[in-house]
Amino acid sequence: MKCFVCALGAVLLSSASWANPSFKEVKAAWRSSDVLLLDRQGAPLQRIRVDMKTRKLDWVALPDISPAMRHALLISEDKRFYQHSGVDWSGVAAAAWGNVWNSKTRGASTITMQLAGLLDEDLKARNQGRSVWQKVGQSWSATWLEREWSKAEILEAYLNKVSFRGEIVGLSALSHTLFGKTPAGLNLTEAAIATALIRGPNASVDRVASRACKIVQDLGRQVACSSIKVDTEIAISRSKAPNPLAENNAPHFARKLIAQQKISPGSTVKTTLSLPLQQYASTVLKRHLAALAKRNVQDGALIVLDNRSGDILAWVGSAGAATSNAYDVDGVTALRQAGSTLKPFLYQLAFEKKYLTAASLLDDSPLALQTGGGLYAPQNYTKDFKGFVSVRTALGASLNVPAVRAIEMVSPNALRDRLYALGMKSLEQDGDYYGASLALGAADVRLIELTNAYRTLANAGNWSAPRWTVADAAAKPTAKLDPASSFIVADILSDRTARSRTFGLESALSTRYWSAVKTGTSKDMRDNWTVGFSRHFTVGVWVGNASGEPMWDVSGMHGAAPVWQAVLDFAQQSAPASRTPTPPKGVTSRQVRYQDDVSQNPTEATRKEWFLAGTEREVIVAETQPERNQAPGIIAPLDGSIFALDPDMPPNNQRLVFRARGVANAQWWLDGKQIGRGLQTKWFPWPGRHQLELRDAQGKIVEKVRFEVRGAVLANQFSAPVKAVKNK
Known part of the structure; x- marks a missing residue:
């Protein structure tokens, strides 16, 4: 029997050696659930989550984790972490003795053994817990890890891969989400809450707060558990909130880029954006x-x-x-x-x-x-x-x-x-x-x-x-x-x-x-x-x-x-001077002079103008004058026009301008009432169908048109439909 156990141990150790990766491989294989976009100079620009199954952030090194977190973890999960070689046989004995007397004791699983379960899918606990063979395999894997990895590497990998609340995996994601700070800034209370969540990720606020309070007390601090409960409630309420520390300078650009180029989780992409310009533009x-x-x-x-x-x-x-x-x-x-x-x-x-x-x-x-x-x-x-x-x-x-x-x-x-x-x-x-x-x-x-x-x-x-x-x-x-x-x-x-x-x-x-x-x-x-x-x-x-x-x-x-x-x-500001462009081939210039064909007065001022080669002209003449060559009548509005009122626009911007040509001392009549004189007059539009008449100085109708105004009426904005003008 003894030889059989030895042989079984050798086989398990051999398989564990084959299954367990090195620390460098584990770290290299880590993938954040986010995509990190950098600006053109390499500055962090935008972090956006693309993996919706778990929430993970960048791998965090052990020196970047607060001492309070490390102390709280060890006092809670593995007091003899630095003394054992993967399996804490004293803890195993204590757990076995407690099971005999049906007392409640902490499990005998060490941090190294828990890490072994995180690294190997076959060693993960099921709904009924781990089987005997899983526990044996976990122990042998832990022994291998202790032999091949340093204690610091084991602790760092564990804190990055352990699950906390709900979808949150790794201390970095937990710290950013629940506490709004990096792992380096966690204080003792926050570290105790984080550690308590390892033991019961989905436990009630009361259970987590009670556990956290005991961890703080085990570290020799006197604290009121009621205050820790308040902190726990606040932290857990944020467990599904966005990461408040995430870079958030170009969210729309990021979503479009990720969808367009199908960027995978954990990727870091250097974009063409300029962070200073992006931030300035957004602020303006x-x-x-x-x-x-x-x-x-x-x-x-x-x-x-x-x-x-x-x-x-x-x-x-x-x-x-x-x-x-x-x-x-x-x-x-x-x-x-x-x-x-x-x-x-x-x-x-x-x-x-x-x-x-x-x-x-x-x-x-x-x-x-x-x-x-x-x-x-x-x-x-x-x-x-x-x-x-x-x-x-x-x-x-x-x-x-x-x-x-x-x-x-x-x-x-x-x-x-x-x-x-x-x-x-x-x-x-x-x-x-x-x-x-x-x-x-x-x-x-x-x-x-x-x-x-x-x-x-x-x-x-x-x-x-x-x-x-x-x-x-x-x-x-x-x-x-x-x-x-x-x-x-x-x-x-x-x-x-x-x-x-x-x-x-x-x-x-x-x-x-x-x-x-x-x-x-x-x-x-x-x-x-x-x-x-x-x-x-x-x-x-x-x-x-x-x-x-x-x-x-x-x-x-x-x-x-x-x-x-x-x-x-x-x-x-950061570019060379923007000077007037040089004309390309095929562009020529001429001094142009404007006049109309009747008055000989300039239509526009004389100036230098650019032309495509072969289209040059030195004198530009207005060859027709509609108001001189057309019969007297109404220029605007046109017969049959429909105008729409917009109640959101100021009334002064919605006046209709009636225009005529060729009539001396013209009179404007709307719906049977005189409303103005001259070749041009303005009118506040009023909803309905209207008839507009242009009359000469003797009152003879020169032309008449019909038009319609549509839209809601605001009584305090518009005048009466037609305001008569007294003859003078």
């Missing part, structure tokens, strides 16, 4: 949205791209819970209506096809287009019309009617195809589906795709996909736009004078260095955009509400532009 956006809160603005997003490499330098998908009720929605990838941000690509296409030049004149006067949905009558943001304007002014000042006239030349299909080729894959329908309204951005796009399209303009028409990590191969640029026409569009977008008719010379669009920028505001002020670039960076900003609610009197100028300027300024 939060601060600005807080200032806009009273205007019903909750959400915002921004992205910064490096022009040359395409590196994503900052990605703020939301300003966070402080301002938003939908902070999990990623505004960088969400579909939102583009507004006027698509106009640069419309004019670039018109230049490339040589339908227009930057000096060409377009008529900014009332326009009505027949569509499948009825009459389409675009208006400008400022609710007025400028007459004949150059394309430079039309794009810089973001005038709508000239853009609609331009898309009639280019065609909606050609513009849609160009935008799709630039990466705006959300434009799945053909151009006829969007119609002329595509010129004004009546289509949904993503901020990341729109910003990268602007980066294409910055790169002389060369497109490449954004780069997410430093390990990604740099994408080879593809020529998507003509370099010469791209240069002219960028020059217009950088021209303060060109945009001054709408935005003024000094605004949030103006920088101390060369930059090109465009704003956009969608229907009912549901979306604000500002997208633009310097020589080195492209920045896109969106402001609005994830719910789709309208903002209250917030344009792209006041919503997104201040954030765009601040973020681009910060990025430029």
Whole structure:
């Protein structure tokens, strides 16, 4: 029998030696349940959990664990840890004697034996506990571990692999989650609570607190158990809460990257993001949205791209819970209506096809287009019309009617195809589906795709996909736009004078260095955009509400532009000076002079203008004057027009402007009552169907139109339906 036991022991020892790995192998095989993202300089940027079965953090070394934790563990689980060789035979004898007398004693399993069970699936306890053979195998494995590993390695591996509360595995996860600190900072009470959870991971608060109190007392400290119970309740209440110490600078970017590249748990990935820029951008956006809160603005997003490499330098998908009720929605990838941000690509296409030049004149006067949905009558943001304007002014000042006239030349299909080729894959329908309204951005796009399209303009028409990590191969640029026409569009977008008719010379669009920028505001002020670039960076900003609610009197100028300027300024601090680009081959310049064909007065000031070679003109003449060549009558509104009121917008911004031509001392009559005189008059819209008459000085009807106003009525905002004007 003795020989049989010896032989059995030799076999078990041999199998244990074969099954048990080295300390280095165990540590190397450890995988956190998180993915850790680093910024481009290697600084921790974002930690995000991807393994939902267990919660584990990075492996923690024994010197980084507080002495209090080590003392509490040993006093509770293995007082003779440094004396035994894996099996505490004194403890075994005490446990056996207790079982004889049916008394409650601590189990005889040492820390080393427990570690053996953690390392070998075959030695783990089942619902009925360990079998005799498992206990024998556990003892032999513990003996092998003591022979091959140091005591410090055994203790370190145990504290990293032991289960605590629920899904929490390892001291690092427990310490971060329950106590909001690293293992190095655990005090005696916290260490006692952690140790008590090893013995009873799912025990009640009272059981855990009682056990923790005894551990503290066994260490020679006098303490009130009631206070430990309070600490235990607080700690256990956090067991399912997120890790409060987790790096959390780019959550939306992290989720998108992990899903896109299928990154496995425990991975550490070096991204292209810049932590200082990311933190600054997030702070600026939060601060600005807080200032806009009273205007019903909750959400915002921004992205910064490096022009040359395409590196994503900052990605703020939301300003966070402080301002938003939908902070999990990623505004960088969400579909939102583009507004006027698509106009640069419309004019670039018109230049490339040589339908227009930057000096060409377009008529900014009332326009009505027949569509499948009825009459389409675009208006400008400022609710007025400028007459004949150059394309430079039309794009810089973001005038709508000239853009609609331009898309009639280019065609909606050609513009849609160009935008799709630039990466705006959300434009799945053909151009006829969007119609002329595509010129004004009546289509949904993503901020990341729109910003990268602007980066294409910055790169002389060369497109490449954004780069997410430093390990990604740099994408080879593809020529998507003509370099010469791209240069002219960028020059217009950088021209303060060109945009001054709408935005003024000094605004949030103006920088101390060369930059090109465009704003956009969608229907009912549901979306604000500002997208633009310097020589080195492209920045896109969106402001609005994830719910789709309208903002209250917030344009792209006041919503997104201040954030765009601040973020681009910060990025430029660490970059070379952004100087005016050099014209590429195929671009020439001319001094152009404007005049109209009747008065000979200049339509716009004489200036130097850029042209594609072969399209140069030195004199630009306004060859038609609608108000002179057309019969007297009503310019606006058009017959059959339908206007919609928005109760969230200030009434002064919703006045209708009635315009006429060719009538001296004109009179305006609405629904049988006189409301104004002259070629132009303003009226507060009132819901209902109305008949408007233009009369001459003798009261004779020149023209009449019918229109309708729809929308809710706010009695304190709108005047009476028609206010009569007394004859003088």
